[in-house]
Amino acid sequence: METCTYELSHSAIAATHFYKAYEGDRVNLCFECASRFGYPEYLIEYPQPWRPQYGYLVATLNGTGEFGEVETWPMDGSAVEWWLDVLGCPDVHNLLADASWEPYRAHQVIDGAWTYEAARVTCLPLAQVCK
Numbered sequence: 034m035e036t037c038t039y040e041l042s043h044s045a046i047a048a049t050h051f052y053k054a055y056e057g058d059r060v061n062l063c064f065e066c067a068s069r070f071g072y073p074e075y076l077i078e079y080p081q082p083w084r085p086q087y088g089y090l091v092a093t094l095n096g097t098g099e100f101g102e103v104e105t106w107p108m109d110g111s112a113v114e115w116w117l118d119v120l121g122c123p124d125v126h127n128l129l130a131d132a133s134w135e136p137y138r139a140h141q142v143i144d145g146a147w148t149y150e151a152a153r154v155t156c157l158p159l160a161q162v163c164k
């Protein structure tokens with residue numbers, strides 16, 4: 034972890050930004066120091082830590098061989114629950130439980146002419162669609 038080297042008493046605080054000083058040395062700034070730094074245009078933000086997360090791919094089929102709503106981007110857990118509910122899936126909970134149990138396979142719930150499909154995948158961090 035890079036720590037703040039801008040203010041001596043901040044040596045234990047994580048740095049969020051840095052700038053290149055004379056001869057290329059890095060000066061690290063914590064969030065507080067970066068916030069009151071007089072030349073923000075020279076600051077470079079350290080990348081945020083990230084980790085892969087689970088997402089769900091959803092499709093609905095209407096029995097004619099054509100797809101209804103198809104999401105080509107994965108959605109996070111709460112967004113996919115909301116979306117399946119909007120689409121009218123009668124058993125969202127079990128569909129997502131099946132998808133979690135066996136990832137990368139399309140699991141289905143059939144309701145009359147409609148088939149609801151969900152597959153869990155591992156993906157890059159997802160934007161929060163609805164909260």
Ligand SMILES: [Zn+2]
Binds near residue numbers: 038040043064065
């Ligand atoms: Zn600081």
